[in-house]
Amino acid sequence: MAKKRAKKGRITLTADEMGLQQREISISEFFTKNRHLLGFDNPRRALLTTVKEAVDNSLDACEEAGVLPDIWVRIRQTNGEDRFRVEVTDNGPGIVKSQIPRIFGKLLYGSKFHRLKMSRGQQGIGISAAGMYGHLTTGKPVAITSRTGPVQDAHYYQVIINTKENEPRILKEDIVEWDMERGTRVEIELEGTFQRGNWSVDEYLEQTATANPHVTIHFEAPDGKKQVFKRATEVLPEEPKEIKPHPYGIELGMLIRMLQETKCHKLQSFLHNDFCRVSSRAAKEICEKAGIYVNARPKRIAQQEADRLLKAVHKIKLRKPPMDCISPIGQELIEKGMRKQFEADLYISVTRAPAVYRGIPFMIEAGLAHGGKMKERSAAKVMRFANRVPLLYNTGACAITHAISKVNWRQYGVEQSNGSPPSGPLLILVHVASPWVPFTSESKEAIAPYPEIEKEIMLAVQECARDLRRFLNRRRRRAEEQRKREYIQKYIPHIGEALQEILGFSDRERKKIDKNLTTILEKSRTK
C-alpha cells in the first residue's frame, strides 16, 4: 500500500504510489454511485422510473412479437411506509430461459443498442438499474417469471447484480405453475414514495395510453384503487424495420472500425452492403473520387485513405435514409388519444415528413388541443414523447420545451411571455420518433437540443398553430358577428318606431320596414 510521508506537514505521494491506487471501475459501481443519472435521485422518481422501465420493455417485446399488449401494473406497500413492491406483467412473447438473468441482472446488455430501429429501450440499462436500486435500498432481488408458450415451462428467477463484475447472480431458479400462457412478469421491491398528480405513475400510464392507443393497461395502486386504460384501436402500429447506417452520418473513427469489421472483401461491396442508400454505382464513384481501387481490401485501408473516403462520400449525392425504421403514431390516432383524455373545442394534429440528424432519421408529430375544460389563465400543458414514451422530468433541458418556447405564439393569437412556453387553455403534444433519440442523460427524460431536431419540432408545432389561428380568428369573427347581430336586433325596433312616428306608418307597414332594415343591414355587414 502507499507509504505515507510527512513533508512540511503534507502527505504526498510519488508516481509509484499513485500507480498502485489505480483501479478499474465497473459500470454497475459507477451507476450505483451516480444513480441520479438513471432517474433514481429521489424516492418518488425512483418508483416512477421502475414502473416506466418495466412497462417500456413489455411494450417493446409485445410489438416485436406482433401481440396486442395487455399490461398489468400493480404496486403494493410492503414492510413500512416507504417500501413498495412493483409488479409488471405482460402478455408478450416471454424471454428464453438462458437470457433471463442477464437481461435483468447486467447493465449495458440488450438487443436494441446495436441496431438502427425505433424502440422504447435503447441502452440495455433501464430495467437492470431499477433492480439494482431495489436491491440497494431493500436488499431484495428482482423476481422474474416468464413463459414463451402454452406448452413451455414457466421459469422463475431471483437475480441480483454483482456490482463489482456487472454480472447477474442467481439466488433462485425454478419451474413454476403460472396462469399466463405466455408473457413475462417482473417484480422489484424498492424504497419509494407513491403520490398522485404531476410526475406520478398515474400520469405516466395515462400519457402512455395516449401515445399508444393499441395498448390496454390495468393499474392497481397501493391504496387498492384500480384503473383500466382501454385500447382505442385493435390495430398494432406498423413494426419499424432495422436499417443500416447512412454514410452522411459516419465519422472517421466509426468508418475505420467498420472497415476493420466488415465481412466484405472489396471496398466497393463494403460501401454498397454495409451502408444504406449506396448503390453499386455510387460506391464506385466514391472509390474513384477518393482515388482508391474499388477492389481494395477494406481491412487494409489506411487511416489517410479512410479520411479521403469520408471526404469523397460528402461529395456524392445520396438519397436520405429509408424511413421505415420509424413507426409514427399517426395524425388520426394522436387526435383520438387527445380526445380520450381532454375535453377541448378544437383538436389539431400533424405528422411531419422524416428528417435527418447525424445521418440518423427522425420524425416529428405534434398535436394541439384548445379550449373546452382547460384553464384560461395558466401555462399551456405540454406533453412530451420520445418513441411513444412520455417524458415527465427535466422539462427545462429538453429540445421540445426549447422549440415550443422559441415559437412566436402571439402571432397565432395565443398569449406568451418572452422566451417561455405559451399560456392559455392549450395542450401541446410533441412526439419525437427515431431509431436513436439523443437523450440528455441515461434517465431518458429530455432530448438533447440538436438544432436539426429543434427546428423540425418548431415547424410541426407552427403547422398546428396556423390551424389554431384560423380557428381562433373564425371564432372571433363569429363572436363579433353575434355581437353586431344583437346590436342591430336591439336598435331596429327603435328606428322602426321613430320612422312610424315621423312618417305615420301603419303597424303592419312598420313590421315590413323592420324586416327590410334587418335585411339591408345584414347584407351590408357581410359584404
Add this chain to the structure above:
Amino acid sequence: MAKKRAKKGRITLTADEMGLQQREISISEFFTKNRHLLGFDNPRRALLTTVKEAVDNSLDACEEAGVLPDIWVRIRQTNGEDRFRVEVTDNGPGIVKSQIPRIFGKLLYGSKFHRLKMSRGQQGIGISAAGMYGHLTTGKPVAITSRTGPVQDAHYYQVIINTKENEPRILKEDIVEWDMERGTRVEIELEGTFQRGNWSVDEYLEQTATANPHVTIHFEAPDGKKQVFKRATEVLPEEPKEIKPHPYGIELGMLIRMLQETKCHKLQSFLHNDFCRVSSRAAKEICEKAGIYVNARPKRIAQQEADRLLKAVHKIKLRKPPMDCISPIGQELIEKGMRKQFEADLYISVTRAPAVYRGIPFMIEAGLAHGGKMKERSAAKVMRFANRVPLLYNTGACAITHAISKVNWRQYGVEQSNGSPPSGPLLILVHVASPWVPFTSESKEAIAPYPEIEKEIMLAVQECARDLRRFLNRRRRRAEEQRKREYIQKYIPHIGEALQEILGFSDRERKKIDKNLTTILEKSRTK
C-alpha cells in the same frame, strides 16, 4: 440469425429469435454513441472539454505529489480549419510506465472513484473519453510522454481505445529524450472549433486561475497569442485526506456489500474500523440495539439482520464526518482571485462550515464583487466551481443557479425579476467542495439540485449579500449626506446676506454668522 416471417404483412419475432439478438454493450461503445453525455456534443465544447480534462488531471496529480503546478496548454491548428492538436504539459510527478496505457485508453479506470477525498477527477472517464473523441473524429491516437524523475526514462506512448473491449491498444511505445525532469504531456488531435469569449478555453483557464491561485498556466492559442496566468500564492492548498464512509449515508445494499467484503472478523470491529465516527462503544451500542451479537461474523449477517443494523445506526447519535477530506480555497484567496480578475468597489467572501448530504461531507464558499467596471444594467455574472473546477455549461440545470435564483435579492438592495438570478454590477462566485460532487451528467458541468446542497449555497450567498446590503446602505446614506451638505453650503450665504440686510451687520460679523449657521445645521443634521 432471426428468421423473418410475414404474418398479416408484419415481420414478427419469437422469444427465441429475440434471445439471439441480445448482446453485451461495452462502456466505450455506449459513450461513443452517447457522446453528448461526456461534453462532446458540438465542436466548440469538444475542444474545451478536452483541455479541461487534461488540465484537471494535471492539477490533481501535482497537488497529490506536493508540487506547485506549472501547466502549459498549447492548441495548434492542424490539417484543415476544424482540426486542432491540444497539448497539455505539467511538472507533476509523472505516471509509472505500466499505468500509462490504461489511464488514457480505458474508460472507468482511475484512482479517485473508490475513495472519499476531494479531487477534480472522480470517475476515471474524462481524459480517455477525450482521446476517444479525438480518435473518432481524426483517426489520430492519444500521445503521452511521461517521466517520474530526472534519472528515470521518459516514456512515450501512442494509444487508442479498443471500443469493443474498453481496453487500450498501444500503437507505439518508446523511450525518448525530454527536457522536462518530471511531468506528463498529453497530446490529442480532434475536430473542434476555437473561439474566444463565453464558454471558451480562455474563460475556463481564467476561472481556473481564479479558483486555484497557486497555479501558473501558460497558454498558447491557435492564433499564436500567448497568455500567462501567474500564481498569486506560493503555498499549496492543504492536501485533503481520505475518509471512510459515514454510517448515516449508507444504504442497505451498500451495507450488505461492505459486510461481505470486510477484512474484520467481528461485527463490532467492522462497524468501528470500516466507517468513520463509530467508536468501539458506539459500535457495541448499535449491535445491541439491533439485537445482534457483537462477535457475529460480518460475512454471515443475513439481510434482515442488516436491515435491523441500519435502523439501529440511525437511532445512535454520531458526530458529523471529519472534514479534512475537503480543502477549501479560503476566504482570503477567493477575494484575491476576484481582485485579480475584476475591478470592483467591494469584495466579500465567505467559507461556510461543512455540511453533510447522503453521509458525504461538503462545503460551500461564496464570493461577491460589486460596482467598479461592471455593467449597471445587465444580469449578474455567476461563476460556478466544483472542487476548484470552473463549470461553464448547463447553467440552468445547476444547483448553484437554482440557489442564487431563489435568494430574494431585492431584500439586499439588488434588482431581480422573479425566479431569476439578480441583475446589476455584480459578480457572484460559488464553490462547492466535496469528496463526491453529484453532477447531473458525466460531462460534470452542473451540480444535481440536492436540497441540502441548495440550502447551504443559499446561506453562503445570503451571508455575502448581507454585507453587500450594509455596503449599499452606507453608500446610499453617504450620498444623501453629500447631497444635504451641498444643499446647506448652497443656501447659507443667501441666509447670511439676508440677515445682514435686515439687521445691518458688518461684513466681518456676517462671515461669523455664516460660520455659526453652518455649525448649527451640521450639528442638528448629524443628530
